[in-house]
Amino acid sequence: MYSTFIFDLDGTIIDSEMIGLKALQATLKEQGIEKDLDELCFSLGIPGQTTLEILNITDISTTLETWLEKEKPFMKNVPIFEGIIEVIMALPKAGIVTSKTTEEMNHSFYLLNIDHHFHSIVCASDTEKRKPNPDPLELALKLLACKAAEAIYIGDSIYDMQCANAAGVDFGLALWGARTTSGFENAKYIFENPKDILNLINK
Known part of the structure; x- marks a missing residue:
């Protein structure tokens, strides 16, 4: 067929989705942005840059780098x-x-x-x-x-x-x-x- x-x-x-959400949540918290995981579920299935644009993050490149760094230890054994x-x-x-x-x-x-x-x-x-x-x-x-x-x-x-x-x-x-x-x-x-x-x- x-x-x-x-x-x-x-x-x-x-x-891997919960790993990504928790890493994003922790990254935002460092910037003083408190979000429940449910509030971040919209990010599943779209690029990280698009997610941060929707969240109105000013320094997208640095935030993306931090997000990725927080994911790395867990993604190795996803x-x-x-x-x-x-x-x-x-x-x-x-x-x-x-x-x-x-x-x-x-x-x-x-x-x-x-x-x-x-x-x-x-x-x-x-x-x-x-x-x-x-x-x-x-x-x-x-x-x-x-x-x-x-x-x-x-x-x-x-x-x-x-x-x-x-x-x-x-x-x-x-x-x-x-x-x-x-x-x-x-x-x-x-x-x-x-x-x-x-x-x-x-x-």
């Missing part, structure tokens, strides 16, 4: 969702489209030694416009030599779904990361666990 399976990273392949790598290994072709920058990937994803399972990896540094804009996903399609109708994008955030819709790619919700179907009524598929994805290669 699909020749290519493209994944979001945080909250889809690695269970949990990988159970069963996801085995599923990816069984797929005909797999890629990643993430909102992490190259620097963030170097201090997290690439330390896990799982990048060889993916035919293409597109991060936030690779395109001028980022999710929910379709550009990152369209770049992945080009790198993977795949038509939009032949691919599915699997993620856990509303930004992932918007990106997929804008690129004309079917979207599957990674419920193990999203933990809710609210707001995802237009998702083509709801995957309760990674193994559900394998049903698509048997059709």
Whole structure:
């Protein structure tokens, strides 16, 4: 049914979202900004720079650096969702489209030694416009030599779904990361666990 399976990273392949939120919360607190974790959940699925722009942070570059430094000790051992790598290994072709920058990937994803399972990896540094804009996903399609109708994008955030819709790619919700179907009524598929994805290669 699909020749290519493209994944979001945080909250889809690695269970990293709470690490990022707590690091952001601590970074803001140092600047005298008190935020509950619930208030920062909007940042899941978008680049850190965009998050800080929304929060009206003045010195974005320094704040980003501090945020990343606070994440580093935990990202080195970030949990990988159970069963996801085995599923990816069984797929005909797999890629990643993430909102992490190259620097963030170097201090997290690439330390896990799982990048060889993916035919293409597109991060936030690779395109001028980022999710929910379709550009990152369209770049992945080009790198993977795949038509939009032949691919599915699997993620856990509303930004992932918007990106997929804008690129004309079917979207599957990674419920193990999203933990809710609210707001995802237009998702083509709801995957309760990674193994559900394998049903698509048997059709």
